[in-house]
Amino acid sequence: MTDEPLLRVSGLSKFYGSRVGCENVTFDLWPGEVLAVVGESGSGKTTLLNCLSTRLLPSSGTASYRMRDGQFRELYRMSEAERRFLMRTDWGFVHQNPADGLRMTVSAGANVGERLMAVGDRHYGKIRATAVDWLSRVEIDEDRIDDEPRAFSGGMRQRLQIARNLVTGPRLVFMDEPTGGLDVSVQARLLDLLRGLVTDLGLAAIVVTHDLAVARLLSQRMMVMKDGRVVESGLTDRVLDDPRAPYTQLLVSSILQV
Amino acid sequence: MTDIATYNFAYLDEQTKRMIRRAILKGIAIPGYQVPFASREMPMPYGWGTGGVQVTASIIGPDDVLKVIDQGADDTTNAVSIRAFFKKVANVAVTTDTATATIIQTRHRIPEHPLSAGQVLVYQVPIPEPLRFLEPRETETRKMHALEEYGLMHVKLYEDIARHGRIATTYAYPVKVEGRYVMDPSPTPKFDNPKMHRSPALQLFGAGREKRIYAVPPFTDVVSLDFEDHPFEVQTFDQPCALCAAENVYLDEVILDDHGGHMFVCSDTDHCEKRRNAPTSPLWGGRAEGAGGGLDQSTSHSIPTPALRADPPHKGEGKEAQ
Numbered sequence: 001m002t003d004e005p006l007l008r009v010s011g012l013s014k015f016y017g018s019r020v021g022c023e024n025v026t027f028d029l030w031p032g033e034v035l036a037v038v039g040e041s042g043s044g045k046t047t048l049l050n051c052l053s054t055r056l057l058p059s060s061g062t063a064s065y066r067m068r069d070g071q072f073r074e075l076y077r078m079s080e081a082e083r084r085f086l087m088r089t090d091w092g093f094v095h096q097n098p099a100d101g102l103r104m105t106v107s108a109g110a111n112v113g114e115r116l117m118a119v120g121d122r123h124y125g126k127i128r129a130t131a132v133d134w135l136s137r138v139e140i141d142e143d144r145i146d147d148e149p150r151a152f153s154g155g156m157r158q159r160l161q162i163a164r165n166l167v168t169g170p171r172l173v174f175m176d177e178p179t180g181g182l183d184v185s186v187q188a189r190l191l192d193l194l195r196g197l198v199t200d201l202g203l204a205a206i207v208v209t210h211d212l213a214v215a216r217l218l219s220q221r222m223m224v225m226k227d228g229r230v231v232e233s234g235l236t237d238r239v240l241d242d243p244r245a246p247y248t249q250l251l252v253s254s255i256l257q258v
Numbered sequence: 259m260t261d262i263a264t265y266n267f268a269y270l271d272e273q274t275k276r277m278i279r280r281a282i283l284k285g286i287a288i289p290g291y292q293v294p295f296a297s298r299e300m301p302m303p304y305g306w307g308t309g310g311v312q313v314t315a316s317i318i319g320p321d322d323v324l325k326v327i328d329q330g331a332d333d334t335t336n337a338v339s340i341r342a343f344f345k346k347v348a349n350v351a352v353t354t355d356t357a358t359a360t361i362i363q364t365r366h367r368i369p370e371h372p373l374s375a376g377q378v379l380v381y382q383v384p385i386p387e388p389l390r391f392l393e394p395r396e397t398e399t400r401k402m403h404a405l406e407e408y409g410l411m412h413v414k415l416y417e418d419i420a421r422h423g424r425i426a427t428t429y430a431y432p433v434k435v436e437g438r439y440v441m442d443p444s445p446t447p448k449f450d451n452p453k454m455h456r457s458p459a460l461q462l463f464g465a466g467r468e469k470r471i472y473a474v475p476p477f478t479d480v481v482s483l484d485f486e487d488h489p490f491e492v493q494t495f496d497q498p499c500a501l502c503a504a505e506n507v508y509l510d511e512v513i514l515d516d517h518g519g520h521m522f523v524c525s526d527t528d529h530c531e532k533r534r535n536a537p538t539s540p541l542w543g544g545r546a547e548g549a550g551g552g553l554d555q556s557t558s559h560s561i562p563t564p565a566l567r568a569d570p571p572h573k574g575e576g577k578e579a580q
Contacts, residue, residue, distance in 0.1 A: 080401075080405065081405045084405060084407065088409075103413070106413055106414075106417050107417060107420055107421075109416070109420055110413045110416045110417050110420065113413070113416055114409055114410065114413050115409070117409040117410075117412040117413060117416065118407060118408075118409025118410070119409070122412070122484075122485055122486050123485060123486045123487055124416065124419055124485040124486075124487050124488050125487050127416065128420075145420075146420050146421065
């Protein structure tokens with residue numbers, strides 16, 4: 001770990017006309033750190049994530065990212081070509097619905113290999129070997145490599161999407177409800193897998209979720225959002241065990257006990 | 259020719275021709291880039307070469323000699339009609355001879371006879387966007403061209419190898435032009451791709467329905483995409499043309515009857531006829547010369563043309579003869 005953050009966000013706001021998407025969000029993210037953004041639907045979590053991943057341009061505020069050469073670059077001042085290059089090499093984006101992040105009509109192997117080919121890999125044998133390696137890391141059988149993701153279950157699709165994103169060795173991964181829509185046993189395995197990968201690869205991640213259990217398992221730090229504003233932030237265990245803001249207290253006490 | 263006095267020379271009005279020429283010039287300036295143009299209604303349906311006809315109409319002059327081929331043949335409906343069209347509306351000389359033509363409008367073939375400087379090859383293009391079937395959004399494909407994001411094109415080739423063990427794309431095989439734009443060479447067989455590379459002739463592509471024109475200027479690099487361990491290859495045929503015995507040319511399969519009888523003959527009819535009529539033809543015991551032939555005395559063998567034969571030609575007979 002270095003003493004410099006990977007991502008510096010300051011005063012980030014996004015307005016949809018007069019409506020607030022997210023307002024005045026400020027935080028730093030360090031390498032290898034997993035930050036959870038929690039809150040109810042409509043609280044601005046996804047808007048924030050889309051702004052950070054430059055899929056949306058914010059109304060005001062800045063975000064700078066420390067590139068591999070150690071220089072900070074202002075994200076919203078980069079050219080589109082640079083941003084898209086960053087997006088497919090140094091970053092990953094895991095969508096809630098795997099169909100949004102995968103090419104459903106090409107094989108699993110090609111899905112994993114696409115990023116490699118996009119950065120100039122032109123050796124079929126090597127691309128395929130890397131794809132096989134990554135499929136085994138996300139617990140997909142090697143003999144499924146030529147199947148289309150359409151033939152995969154929801155959990156497998158999500159794991160394939162993760163493999164596709166991690167194949168270029170990104171340093172920062174954005175996840176939007178990565179376990180949404182999966183049943184609990186599949187969720188548990190996916191969380192195990194994610195936790196292992198994040199630790200092994202030293203990934204930094206920003207995970208948007210409404211599920212506090214996911215946040216507790218995956219993240220070290222957490223931000224609670226309501227109506228577009230951050231109402232509380234801190235270490236995950238602290239926020240969940242000793243919530244200070246009234247809204248966080250409500251959120252924590254709303255967890256169903258079984 | 260009095261009955262066509264109401265038409266402008268070469269059918270299109272002069273303003274339209276200027277507009278198309280501007281698009282052509284831009285295309286030549288940016289090899290492989292698809293230039294939008296205001297495609298006109300032509301007296302033929304889309305898919306029959308409306309793009310190619312507009313390009314030809316814009317560049318043709320009274321002194322030009324026009325050749326039109328359709329899948330390599332000079333005598334099929336499309337070729338005959340377009341040739342007749344320009345004979346009528348531009349009163350130009352027409353030919354089937356590749357070497358003497360100044361403008362060759364083609365549907366899906368490049369002639370076997372090597373093209374020379376000063377000739378223009380006009381392609382009819384149905385779908386100009388090579389990324390179309392991989393990424394359906396035009397806004398996105400334009401961005402991909404602008405930012406040179408061509409990883410997706412290799413995804414298609416990867417899929418081919420994963421499914422078939424080799425690159426199974428046989429026509430409309432994607433090429434990179436002058437190291438920059440990925441281009442669809444129109445649905446020509448990939449057999450013809452190497453002929454585009456550093457060709458001395460100007461190559462123009464017109465897509466009427468899709469309203470795009472693009473170009474490959476003379477002596478421009480045109481490289482077929484491939485993988486290091488699966489290099490680009492052209493089709494090979496295990497027998498020569500059944501009519502003119504040419505090897506290393508592109509062959510069409512012709513069905514002869516309802517009992518499985520068929521033969522493989524040159525797709526380029528002009529090339530085939532020339533070889534059969536030439537006094538040096540191997541069919542008459544002579545020595546083959548010129549492009550695409552390559553037969554020498556020791557391997558030459560005689561197969562009479564079907565009209566002269568009692569038995570129908572059969573599959574693999576070229577092999578037996580060897």
